[in-house]
Amino acid sequence: AQSVAQPEDQVNVAEGNPLTVKCTYSVSGNPYLFWYVQYPNRGLQFLLKYITGDNLVKGSYGFEAEFNKSQTSFHLKKPSALVSDSALYFCAVTRRGNNNDMRFGAGTRLTVKP
Amino acid sequence: DAMVIQNPRYQVTQFGKPVTLSCSQTLNHNVMYWYQQKSSQAPKLLFHYYDKDFNNEADTPDNFQSRRPNTSFCFLDIRSPGLGDAAMYLCATSRDLTTGEGQPQHFGDGTRLSIL
Numbered sequence: 001a002q003s004v005a006q007p008e009d010q011v012n013v014a015e016g017n018p019l020t021v022k023c024t025y026s027v028s029g030n031p032y033l034f035w036y037v038q039y040p041n042r043g044l045q046f047l048l049k050y051i052t053g054d055n056l057v058k059g060s061y062g063f064e065a066e067f068n069k070s071q072t073s074f075h076l077k078k079p080s081a082l083v084s085d086s087a088l089y090f091c092a093v094t095r096r097g098n099n100n101d102m103r104f105g106a107g108t109r110l111t112v113k114p
Numbered sequence: 115d116a117m118v119i120q121n122p123r124y125q126v127t128q129f130g131k132p133v134t135l136s137c138s139q140t141l142n143h144n145v146m147y148w149y150q151q152k153s154s155q156a157p158k159l160l161f162h163y164y165d166k167d168f169n170n171e172a173d174t175p176d177n178f179q180s181r182r183p184n185t186s187f188c189f190l191d192i193r194s195p196g197l198g199d200a201a202m203y204l205c206a207t208s209r210d211l212t213t214g215e216g217q218p219q220h221f222g223d224g225t226r227l228s229i230l
Contacts, residue, residue: 032215032216034218036221038154041123041223041224041226042223042224043118043120043204043206043221043222043223043224044157044204044206044219044221045221046218046219046220049216049218051215051216088154090156090157094216096215100145100147100162100164100169100208101159102159102219104156104157105156106155106156107154107155107156109154
């Protein structure tokens with residue numbers, strides 16, 4: 001079965017600085033990787049995905065993520081953090097042929113300080 | 115705008131009293147999911163419907179049931195809620211595989227269930 005790990009429970013950055021939220025995955029075969037963001041008392045909101053092709057994928061709100069097959073990682077990045085980016089971020093994985101079985105990481109709480 | 119709508123947003127019930135949570139979608143997606151999320155943890159999949167086909171997760175308690183009367187609506191029934199069932203319940207949808215793999219799931223804003 002596929003799984004993802006988010007090694008950091010909490011990430012703190014200053015506004016205007018670059019941010020990285022880490023994710024590593026484990027799957028047999030080709031992975032489909034996703035990032036979601038969750039604001040308080042809201043559902044998960046899709047940010048971006050990697051299916052195939054370019055390793056660098058761009059998503060909503062200036063976020064991007066880099067797929068690294070050799071390191072089995074899919075870290076979320078943003079060049080300049082905003083206070084409004086403060087939220088809970090989830091990495092998720094499915095695999096080819098089993099699109100409905102999405103596994104989420106434990107989540108990383110991002111806090112951007114003014 | 116096309117979306118996933120969950121009602122109510124907050125639900126309070128008594129220990130052991132059956133409760134039903136509802137989800138509707140205007141995305142016309144084939145697949146609908148129910149997740150349980152506790153205290154900012156990862157969402158835990160309870161079950162999903164692929165069209166009318168029901169797929170239960172192996173570790174979902176029998177206390178949790180679901181109904182999907184049509185494409186647009188899906189219900190989560192908790193037959194005898196216990197204190198441990200207090201959580202946020204999230205509904206999600208996705209397109210079926212004929213439109214291509216790697217489809218993201220689209221989530222509603224959840225129903226926060228409290229048990230007295």
